[in-house]
Amino acid sequence: MICSILETIGNTPLLTIAGSNKANEGQVLFKYERYNPGGSIKDRAAMYIINEAERRGLLKPGGTIIESSSGNFGISLAMIGAAKGYRVIILVDPKTTKSNLALLKCFGAEVIVVTEQDDTGSYHKTRISLANKLAKEIDKAYRPDQCFNLLNSEAHYKSTAREIMDDCSNQITAFITAVSTGGQLGGISKYLKTFAPHVQIIGVDAVGSSIFGGDTHSYRIPGVGLGWTPMNLNMDNIDCTYKITDEQAFLTARAFARNEGILMGPSSGACALVALKVAQELTPQDRVVCMIADGGERYIHTLFNDEWIEQQGFAAKVKMETIRAMAQELQPWSQSPAASANYRLDLTQSLDVPESTLHMNSELLRRDCDTHDSCIYID
Numbered sequence: 591m592i593c594s595i596l597e598t599i600g601n602t603p604l605l606t607i608a609g610s611n612k613a614n615e616g617q618v619l620f621k622y623e624r625y626n627p628g629g630s631i632k633d634r635a636a637m638y639i640i641n642e643a644e645r646r647g648l649l650k651p652g653g654t655i656i657e658s659s660s661g662n663f664g665i666s667l668a669m670i671g672a673a674k675g676y677r678v679i680i681l682v683d684p685k686t687t688k689s690n691l692a693l694l695k696c697f698g699a700e701v702i703v704v705t706e707q708d709d710t711g712s713y714h715k716t717r718i719s720l721a722n723k724l725a726k727e728i729d730k731a732y733r734p735d736q737c738f739n740l741l742n743s744e745a746h747y748k749s750t751a752r753e754i755m756d757d758c759s760n761q762i763t764a765f766i767t768a769v770s771t772g773g774q775l776g777g778i779s780k781y782l783k784t785f786a787p788h789v790q791i792i793g794v795d796a797v798g799s800s801i802f803g804g805d806t807h808s809y810r811i812p813g814v815g816l817g818w819t820p821m822n823l824n825m826d827n828i829d830c831t832y833k834i835t836d837e838q839a840f841l842t843a844r845a846f847a848r849n850e851g852i853l854m855g856p857s858s859g860a861c862a863l864v865a866l867k868v869a870q871e872l873t874p875q876d877r878v879v880c881m882i883a884d885g886g887e888r889y890i891h892t893l894f895n896d897e898w899i900e901q902q903g904f905a906a907k908v909k910m911e912t913i914r915a916m917a918q919e920l921q922p923w924s925q926s927p928a929a930s931a932n933y934r935l936d937l938t939q940s941l942d943v944p945e946s947t948l949h950m951n952s953e954l955l956r957r958d959c960d961t962h963d964s965c966i967y968i969d
């Protein structure tokens with residue numbers, strides 16, 4: 591195949607995990623997003639949003655892309671910016687790993703480290719506010735705005751969800767993914783609830799994040815969580831949620847590297863643990879599709895470093911049988927997730943979300959309501 595780097599985004603494989611998945615339970619399939627050129631699922635939303643921005647004249651030659659991201663979305667934008675010739679500025683925080691910082695810089699992105707925490711103890715709000723401020727000050731700036739831009743979930747509705755259904759010939763019993771901006775879970779759940787409503791949709795968050803309600807405190811799983819329910823996610827489409835601890839996520843990811851030869855990051859470790867649990871309660875005719883949002887190279891100095899993992903107080907060696915037993919003990923956080931949704935529409939004003947995002951969202955919501963599709967968020 592002869593093509594540009596950006597044309598290699600998508601069409602990722604679905605992997606079996608024969609060694610960790612018993613023959614008498616549901617079949618677990620990993621949607622392995624590491625094979626996107628930027629190394630994660632975020633390439634899909636980043637490419638979709640940038641293409642739309644160009645098509646609508648919001649991003650023009652000589653423009654600057656400004657985004658708040660502690661990792662994968664920033665790396666995807668940096669790669670796309672390099673390929674298309676845009677200046678890229680990414681606002682990260684102290685939790686951003688050395689590897690992610692190095693990747694951003696190798697694509698030529700400018701990096702700003704935001705050190706001020708917000709009222710939930712995380713950096714999401716402070717990063718977003720500063721990104722919005724800079725976008726106003728810099729000439730020809732464009733804010734993809736993954737947290738508030740509904741094109742984020744639309745990207746997954748249009749690509750990821752269809753790929754999964756096509757690859758499984760529409761035969762899926764449950765779908766599992768982690769959540770932060772709600773792009774993946776929002777877009778894929780909307781597609782599945784429309785075209786395959788029998789599929790059980792399961793969302794995974796970190797203990798310490800409050801997307802599905804509950805207390806907020808610091809946690810170490812990168813890429814997941816938020817202090818509110820993101821507007822890209824319609825909780826009416828979610829059947830069940832789990833909250834996973836740092837230790838559970840880290841140990842599961844390490845076990846899959848050693849036992850299956852599959853590298854994944856901590857958010858995917860969290861999802862894989864839930865996938866094992868769900869499969870244990872199903873039959874071999876059932877398929878459980880689990881999103882593996884990125885690979886492990888980004889976590890080589892943390893998750894996959896024995897000294898680092900021991901410093902966190904976690905075991906460096908763990909058997910898959912221990913992980914399977916841990917999965918069996920898991921309990922859902924909620925089986926009626928919509929009841930604990932924590933939408934914060936006031937944030938669009940207090941964080942000064944750009945007009946271009948609000949305008950885009952009204953258009954998408956109007957179109958959804960006109961076509962009698964469910965509106966993406968409820969107020």
Ligand SMILES: Cc1ncc(COP(=O)(O)O)c(C=O)c1O
Binds near residue numbers: 772
């Ligand atoms: C590794 C990883 N997993 C899961 C997520 C959550 O995805 P989303 O923001 O689409 O909810 C992210 C988001 O950055 C991520 O980087």
